[in-house]
């Protein structure tokens with residue numbers, strides 16, 4: 001197995017990550033095409049940059065400097081009256097940083113107390129159901145036995161419809177269930193336990209991208225953590241078989257990739273559509 005380091009972590013494909021697993025869960029055919037380079041996923045570049053902008057700030061001054069050196073240009077407006085200054089999204093980013101950096105509760109939780117052994121961007125890895133998996137944790141407090149993931153989201157409390165729960169829920173719920181963060185944190189907790197022999201409590205610090213950012217420390221109940229991890233365990237072997245080319249990827253039939261592959265032939269009845 002590859003020895004994982006901060007340098008090779010993102011380039012490595014010999015381990016499965018939660019986000020890659022989630023892609024396969026959504027559509028195996030598309031995920032497989034993305035993995036082998038025949039399909040380029042449309043990504044929200046700004047959201048990705050904004051997340052990294054905020055993350056790197058709280059990782060360390062060096063990490064933030066490095067992020068700015070690599071991506072600084074992309075944060076600036078190229079046209080309009082704002083030209084040469086931060087784009088509106090990153091002005092919000094500064095507000096998100098400001099909101100957390102002046103909060104002692106956040107500082108204690110994320111950076112720990114002076115004598116605590118806290119590791120940022122800690123790599124965890126191991127085997128789940130025989131499949132090699134890895135993860136990167138924003139902040140792990142080894143002294144006090146917990147870890148924190150910083151999540152940026154549109155809103156925490158705005159009500160949205162959840163297809164899964166069939167009711168309106170605060171936006172944070174959709175964000176967590178949609179990206180499978182309950183499974184992700186359940187997985188990280190298990191990997192940490194295997195690596196250290198210690199039990200860890202997972203927390204999410206959610207910070208919103210609203211003009212006046214909202215924030216909260218969220219704890220995912222054990223039941224949900226187990227639920228997420230169990231689902232991952234029940235599907236991971238099949239996903240790994242598909243990745244390794246031992247099993248043909250299944251098409252969801254509905255996503256952009258599947259639509260691009262579609263050929264007309266079959267007729268669809270209205271009554272089928274109604275279901």
Ligand SMILES: [Zn+2]
Nearest residue numbers: 027252255258
């Ligand atoms: Zn699909």
